Amino acid sequence: MLKLALNLFRAFFISNVMSNYPSFLSKNDLILVISPSGVVDKEEVLKGARLLEKAGFKVEFSLNAFNAHFKFGAKHQERLADLQFALDHKIAKAIYCARGGFGITHIIDELNWSQFKQNPKWIIGFSDITALLHTTYLNGFPSLHASVLQGLPRLSGDYQNKLIESLSGNISGLNATSTFNKSGKASGQLIGGNLSLLVHQIGTQTELDYRNKILFIEEVAEPLYHIDRMMLQLKRAGKLENLVGLVVGQFSNLTEDKSIYGQSVEEVILAHCEGYDFPIGFNFHIGHGEVNVALFHGAEVELVVENGVAKLTYG
Incomplete structure (x- = not known):
């Protein structure tokens, strides 16, 4: 009986954790690309976007995704505006960070998460984007620690496919x-x-x-x-x-x-x-x-x- 009770509790707990997962992506779902940290390599980002489109997703770029302000993807307020726009978006199912580098912590504390909580979506990235993944977690949602979009074309083919499959919920240990x-x-x-x-x-x-x-x-x-x-x-x-x-x-x-x-x-x-x-x-x-x-x-x-x-x- 004790083992059964523990198993039931575990199932209940996991189901509640899973209930906070944003919806996994299906074909034709929209992915927004933003550059919230360092300046990007536009050609590599576009290559990454084409891989996502080939997999059946729609891809749109934020207004300042290809700007550059010295080491940064854009000025602080421009990157903040793009990230807030993406968090608030009512249709997009994922926010894909184009690059890490440095810069997310300049803007992280100014974000408003109220609209995101109404329409949660997968936030994807790693390296400097770690801070954004943490903020997402503190607001009650998981995220995807994975290659930034600029790095997606540089992954070996199998790992490109595995990352893209993970957007649809197909991920293994x-x-x-x-x-x-x-x-x-x-x-x-x-x-x-x-x-x-x-x-x-x-x-x-x-x-x-x-x-x-x-x-x-x-x-x-x-x-x-x-x-x-x-x-x-x-x-x-x-x-x-x-x-x-x-x-x-x-x-x-x-x-x-x-x-x-x-x-x-x-x-x-x-x-x-x-x-x-x-x-x-x-x-x-x-x-x-x-x-x-x-x-x-x-x-x-x-x-x-x-x-x-x-x-x-x-x-």
């Missing part, structure tokens, strides 16, 4: 193998993103509660001492001690290696997690690479790590 994996089993909501952005949210309106969560992290083009410092910041801020699991994605194009710093990135992460009993899975295909797998940020997941293999599955 992930497996990863590493000698650094730490065994264990955990269930909880999946949150996370780019490590730099996670650290930058601490003490702000978009800071997340990490308690009882499964955290995923990825990073690009950082020296190992930056990784060390950021992991230490998470630890000192109390973000690691109440996790139930950790999923480590790609740490690509690092500007230091173990011969310089004395530790590998895996060893740095394990050192800061020493003393905690949650499972850790390394080498997941999440991040700045040609095999960036889409994840539902905010979804209920299970992480099982045993015999060097980590498996992440949706609840």
